[in-house]
Amino acid sequence: MGMRRPERPSVGEGLGLPVNASPNLWQAERGFALLEALLTIVILTFGLLGMLGMQGRMGAVEVEAFQRAQATLLVSDMADRMSASPFAVCNSTAVTDAERSACMANRLQSYVTSSALGTGDQQPADCSATAIGAARDGCEWSNALKGSAETTGTSGVGAMTGARGCIEQLQAPDPSAGVCTPGIYRVSAAWQGLSSTVAPSIACGTGSYGSNEAYRRVIAARVSLPLPLCK
Secondary structure, three states: OOOOOOOOOOOOOOOOOOOOHHHHHHHHHHHHHHHHHHHHHHHHHHHHHHHHHHHHHHHHHHHHHHHHHHHHHHHHHHHHHHHHHHHHHHHHHOOOHHHHHHHHHHHHHOOOOOOOEEOOOOOOOOOOOOOOOHHHHHHHHHHHHOOOOOEEOOEEOOOOOOOEEEEEEEEOOEOOOOOOEOEEEEEEEEEEOOOOOOOOOOOOOOOOOOOOHHHEEEEEEEEEEOOOOOO
C-alpha cells in the first residue's frame, strides 16, 4: 500500500477565521483608499479656493493703490496750475503792484468750483476755445479726471473710476495794503472704491457713488497761495 499524503489546512483554519475573510478585507481596504482620496480632493479644493480668494484681494488692493496714486497726481496738477496761472497773467496785464495783487486775488477766486468737475460734468473734450486761466485749467483738469491721458477706443482709462474734482476756498485772499492775506484752498479728488471702508469727511463727490458713502474715496491737499507783490 502506498502512503497517503496529508492534506494542507485551508487559510485561516484553526485560527477562528472564516475561509472567505480575504475578499472582505480587500473590500474594506479599497473603501478606506477611496475615502482618503475623497478627503484629499476636499482639502485641495478648499486650499485652491483660499488661494483664489487671496489673489482676488491682492488684485483689489493693487487697483486701490493705483487709483490713489492717480488721485494724488491729479490733485498736485491742479495745485500747480493755481500757483502759476494768476501770476503770469496779472504780471502782464496790471501796472502797479497793488493792481497785480488785486488781479491775483480775483483770479484765484475764479478757481473755486460750485460743483464737481470730471465725470458727468458739461466741460468740452476740446479746451482750445476756452479762455486761458481758471476756465482753461478747469476744462483740462476735468478731461484729466475723465481719463483722457490714456484711452481705450473712445473711453478714457487714465484716471480713477468715476473721478471727480473739487476746489474749495478755506480763506479768501485779501490784497488790501498792510493786510495781504493769502488765499487758502482745498483741492480734492474723489472716486469710486472697490470695497466699503469709512465714509470720508470731505464733501467732494458726495452722493455720486450710491447710497453707501463708505465706497467713496477722497484725497485732498491744502494749498496756500500768497500775494507776493502785496505790501
